[in-house]
Amino acid sequence: MKFLLPFLALPLLAAGLDSKMLSLKIYPSTVKLSGAGSTQQFLAIANYSDGVERDVTSETAWTLSHPNLGKLAGARLSALAGGSLNLTARFQGKQAISRVEITNAPPRPFQFGRDIGGILTKRGCNSAACHGGVKGRGGLKLSANALYPKDDYEWITKGGIYQVLTTQVAGDRVPRVNIAQPEKSLLLTKPTGVEAHGGGKRFDIDSEDYRVLLQWVKNGTPYGEEGMGGSGIVAFEVWPSIATLPVQGVRRLLVTARFADGHSEDYTHQVLYASNESDIASVNAEGLVTAHKLGETAILVRAAGQVASAVAGVIGPPIPGYPAVSPANFIDTQVFAKLRQFNLIPSELSEDGEFLRRVCLDLTGTLPPPARTREFLASTDPRKREKLIDTLLASPEYNDYWTFRFSDVFRVAIFANGLMPKWSTGYSEWIRNNIETNRPYDQVARERLSAQGYSPATRHFIPYNQIGTPPDTMAEEVRVFFGRRLDCAQCHNHPYENWSQDQFWGMAAFFGRMFKMGSIVVDHPVNMDWSSKDVDGKIELLHPRTKSAVHPMYLDGSAAQVAADANPRKELARWMTAHPYFAEAAVNRLWGYFFARGIVDPVDDFRSTNPPTHPELLATLASDFRGNGYNLRRLMKTITTSRAYQLSHRPNNTNRADLTNYSHSVARAVDAEVLLDAVADVTGVPETFATSVTGGASAIGQAPAGTRAIHLKDPDMYFSRFLELYGRPSRGAIPERSGKPNLAQALHMLAGATYVDRLGQPNSRLARMLESGATDDRIFEEFYLASLMRLPGADEKAELKQILGQRQDRTAGLREFIWALISSREFAENH
């Protein structure tokens, strides 16, 4: 018996020694199967007293009420005949039943896209690294994930080499199938290793996939019914969407395909699984996830034409007495539910000073003055945080800061706005007006997307005083408002996503009529010459591969109906702002500002291979945003009043390593402009900004007194060594601020004007305090409050006094103290 012990012990270990199994469930609990031959994978999930559920599928005993109707292979049922039966699962004295109905449906007709494309996808043949790459591989091009089965059929049955920039077929056309001698088809000999294959052996000769492919060739390589457009798969569902499992635990995924005609089928064994981070959790070909170390990773699921994902969370041991945390709003409900699931305890609520600093920086980019900090810290009003948020949202500093933030995303810059400072200023003022009036974000987007004439919002369409190219313009708008990066599909079908080159150019065509006449942005009618014949010109956008004119087509592939003399972008703007992607991308972008990472991160990189950490939260936020008139301020209030936002940055033992589940606040570098303003505020010495486009060498002007870094409308106009060193983006592209420190910053802290020269200024905060006769204690407290929103601790104060006491020159010592404060990480980070 001894050799059995380890096996018996495993479930117990996994379950935790103290936990007891409470119930057993089967998934799915009811199933309809369409005729003999159809299959269904089942899962047995046990719920334990520690609140954790575990996959016990492989340890469960499975039986059928009517063995004549179906056959079991483990937990996978194959239908033999029509009728109803019960599937019973038994484990550790508990049982659960699933009701199965098998209809007498005729066998499903053959579909090349589904049956052959499915094998090519599952076996990884059409992956981006293999034949699904841009140019294909080894002379064979397949569409990624069998997205274009007709193209695949042509390449397999006729052969030839795909070319990226033309539809012309290169090379000799040698079919990958051999009808006369099916077994000698390259389609079979290469993946089985009979012939040399760069991709290695993909399946065995005795495998089911080999049999299906061989039979297809023997049948004369029919194409069969069209799948994707008619009764094809429209979506995949992976269950569970978030799978939690302990280290070394296993969990099987269940994949269900939803078809256009409404029926569903089990696809668990017809998909390709891949883990984004296999050192955290790996997945095998059958969809069995194995946990290796604490963390979270996406498990990607691919099949013909579809990509889906689930989250695998490798969780720590169950936590006895997990604390009850009361949610402030729906954000907390969802964030804390996941934390509970992942055995992560949220940090305590932040201290008042910590919250004050964070919320002021996040909503206004401005540190509060010491008097306000004292006032807030002293207040006993239980609603003081919410009241502060309301105050900040109504403040002029909010308008300044969010104008600055959106000037980044919307790219206010001379070079991006027609090479005219006046135009970039006008565009900046347009953004400011939208922020000040809290204009609904969908209206802002519609105006920016469809602007015509000389309006400020048109200026972003004329970088370098030329109409931007339609592909670039479209890709930027989609990235800003949909959070998606389509750029790869400009030259070829996207290798990882379901974006085709045709879709890309269909979307680009919405911008294809744009024309600049003088300073006016217009959409040239396509039914009027407007003198084009004088130079034999045409207003049309050509597909780079087919060289044919492309017409506006939405991202979902449907053609847009746009009158010949209308503005196509207006139609696109209507469609985009009504699409679920719009609200989703907007809330994710905002979320990213407040939590240092998006629910999808980077915030503008939504893709199936980069799934959201909290899909339901993202959907709820988007729905709330949409349902409340795309109100940015309301969304910000919802976020900042959540307990999740207000958690301390100090981790506990359970959440120290967590950077994705918002169990504690994550420190991040303060943006360059905000940091410079903070240094100026703390020291009491404002910055001056020279107007210059030549690196500061020949300033032609200077920003007026009182100008803060976040007020600067255009980075190209105002040179600043500090801002360059600390990562101010040029806005040549949509900025991505890394916030990573570098050596130049360290040197600037030591010797740069921003930190050093300020401290000796006659009108500085320190100089004024010294002049007023302030004590050392008073000065320490004032600067701590001004910079860190807290008073120095007793130990800090004692140490400061000791250090200062060692200095012969008190003023110099105090300057060193201030330098140390504003050079500290605590100051330079928002936490």
Added chain:
Amino acid sequence: MRVLWPILLLASVTVVSAQQPPPRPADPKLLSIHPFAGQAGTSFTVTVRGTGIKTATSVQSDLEASVEAVDQEAPPAPGSRRTPSDLVRLKITSAPDAKPGRHNLRLITPGGISNALPIHLTPHAVVSEPDGIHETPETAIPVPSLPTTFTGRITAKGESDFFVFEAHEGQTITFSAASGLPGIGSAGSNANGFDPSLALYELGGSWFDPARIRRVAFNDEPLWFFGRHQEPHLVHRFQKTGKYYLRLEAFSGQGGPDYSYRLDFFPRETQQDRPPADPSGERGFSRLLSTDRLNQLAERGGKPRDRKSVETYNPGPVQLPAIIEGAIAEPGQSQRAHFQIDGPRDIAIEIQTPSADPPLFNPVVRLLDSRGEEVATNILVGRGACTGAMSKSIQAKVIVPIRNPGAYTVEVRDLTADLGDPSFRYRLMIRQQIPHLGNIGIDEDHINLFPGDAKTTRVTFDREEDFRGAVAITVESLPPGVQALPSADYEPDKDAPLTAGKRERFNPRTERAVIAFTADPTAPPTTKPAMARVVVRPIVDGKPGAVAASKQIPIMVVPQP
């Protein structure tokens, strides 16, 4: 002999060098006047900054003005390459009946006459900026009453001036600024041009700073577009009674001794003046297409004024010649007029935009034949020289030769599909072509001649609608010893236009003539400028026509030093 050449050459150079006359006085040049505004009917003092003016003796202006004092700026800091400018203080006296507006002013020096800069006369009191810095609300300049005009100066980079005033709920105030220097992007400007911008603030404070002022309105200028005002005009209706602040600054934070401004506060809404339309302007959307236009053009072509007035129509059927008036009040709207052409005719289509004009309203006019085919448009098309990309622009006039009689339609719309407004009004004139002189340009602002010297000036003129007559240019009222001679200068070759054969529909043929002004070696120096008059006339059928253009140019003969 060869060896002697260098010696001879050296000797001749030495002789020439020894005989070189003393340097001639520099041409006087005015850079700025501060302040450049004063109340009509009063006396006030201004300081002119410039070069070569420290010897100024008198002033030429329709205002009474005299030189009070001459000074020079303090020497620049060591190492600076800046040359100190001359400062001339003038006393200006305007008669009680002096007309408010711009009055040009020139200085007369032994070196000749200067360029002109304007003095603005206002109907109401002018207040000078008090001494000191006014770049914070605490140091704001109080506005005593409305209307008021302030004069001030942004003396340093980054400086701004605050003004404080009271406004009542429902009150509308117009703030209008003008600079004494051309704005950036306007003719004659450079990166240091002074383009003021205005921002209006209210008290209100913020949680962070109780003393913070809140911006309630901002205006740089209504539009930044070539040919338009560069100067801000802000009309604001106040929502509540209280204290407000107005800040004036240079757009790019420039400043210096020439950054003089005028700031008007009007207690009502006022419209900013449109730039004055050139009465002979042919190619601007703002010129007036009057019912007498056929006679005006005939006269400019040297023909008698014997044409009938043009009928004015609404869109619909019209008889040529016709003026069609309408408005693109709604987005995407187009309006059409229909007419019949009985035989081959050369027609001209002209467009005027009486209210909103480009870049707000951008009228596209298409001439369609009976099949709806586009015969002509007012869109000039070409290919960019660098990229070859097609470029287009709308024009205020197009000429079209029609060879096929029949029914024609003219259609008007806005360039955009999404914009329309009742102010998008247009006047469209369709008429037979009338050869005439179009725009005429006469260079030179002033001429200073030393005895024995010569200077040339160019006269450019457009031949509109195939005007083939000669052009006579005469100069009248020259000072003694000065002649104006027909001459020619070098004209570099130009590449043929990319749209050769099409371009003439939109752009007239432009020619130029050169006049040489010569002063005899014995010409007597002048102490006052002579106002020479350059006159341009068409000559048709052997007869000179009416004056098509004229310009007065002050000329002085400057004594040799």
